[in-house]
Amino acid sequence: xxxxxxxxxxxxxxxxxxxxxxxxxxxxxxxxxxxxxxxxxxxxxxxxxxxxxxxxxxxxxxxxxxxxxxxxxxxxxxxxxxxxxxxxxx
Amino acid sequence: xxxxxxxxxxxxxxxxxxxxxxxxxxxxxxxxxxxxxxxxxxxxxxxxxxxxxxxxxxxxxxxxxxxxxxxxxxxxxxxxxxxxxxxxxxxxx
Numbered sequence: 001x002x003x004x005x006x007x008x009x010x011x012x013x014x015x016x017x018x019x020x021x022x023x024x025x026x027x028x029x030x031x032x033x034x035x036x037x038x039x040x041x042x043x044x045x046x047x048x049x050x051x052x053x054x055x056x057x058x059x060x061x062x063x064x065x066x067x068x069x070x071x072x073x074x075x076x077x078x079x080x081x082x083x084x085x086x087x088x089x090x
Numbered sequence: 091x092x093x094x095x096x097x098x099x100x101x102x103x104x105x106x107x108x109x110x111x112x113x114x115x116x117x118x119x120x121x122x123x124x125x126x127x128x129x130x131x132x133x134x135x136x137x138x139x140x141x142x143x144x145x146x147x148x149x150x151x152x153x154x155x156x157x158x159x160x161x162x163x164x165x166x167x168x169x170x171x172x173x174x175x176x177x178x179x180x181x182x183x
Contacts, residue, residue, distance in 0.1 A: 001172045002148075002160065009147045009157060016149040026146035026160060036142035038134030039175055051133055053173040055141040059166050064137060083170045 002026050006034060006048055039066075054079040141173075 001023040005012065009027040016025050026033075034040040034048040041047045054063035063079035135141070143163045150158040165171050 002174065004146070004173055004175045005177070009149070013149045021149075024148035024150045024158070024160060026144075026148050028144075028146055033142070033144040033146065034175065036144070037173075037175070038132075048175055048177065049133070050177055051175045053133075053135070053141060053175075055162070055165075055171040055173065057165070057167055057170055059140050059143075059162065061135055061137055061139050061141050062170075064133060064135065066132060080170060080172060 004028055004033060006031055054083070056083050141171075 003021065003023060003025040004027075005025065006028050007015065008029055012025040012027050015021075028034055028048075031040055031048075037051070037053070039049040039051050041049060049066060050068075052063075052065045053061055056062045062083060141162060143161065145159055145161045147157045147159050152158050162171060
């Protein structure tokens with residue numbers, strides 16, 4: 001599990017400490033990853049859409065949640081459970 | 091013009107003014123168009139697409155106080171990965 005934002009890494013470190021996040025936060029300072037994932041919006045000033053991706057072990061996207069839906073991790077957790085289940089049955 | 095005629099004209103005028111006032115469009119509020127927000131950007135990726143690789147610095151530091159970088163491809167064949175893109179730190183996003 002990773003959190004990604006366009007903040008500088010020092011800002012992310014401070015943020016991680018403040019909210020006590022248990023997973024690593026990644027800094028996409030150069031906006032390369034938000035662009036690669038197609039969620040960078042140049043029409044707004046420097047804005048990336050809130051989105052959650054679940055990627056399986058083969059590097060394939062298995063689940064996408066966008067906008068406010070992405071705030072609720074339930075669906076992402078469900079997708080993870082599904083992947084875990086898939087693994088167990090394989 | 092006799093007084094009677096003048097009076098009649100006055101009444102007609104008054105009636106006309108009254109009717110005009112009645113039929114005048116009332117000061118209704120301008121039709122409020124629901125503010126349609128600009129369409130939110132959507133990811134160009136779809137379920138089933140390969141996830142673009144990345145190599146980014148993280149909030150994790152190693153034993154030598156060096157920032158740990160994570161590469162998506164490092165997890166290939168090992169782990170499922172959840173990527174949560176959030177707006178910007180300190181925005182509650």
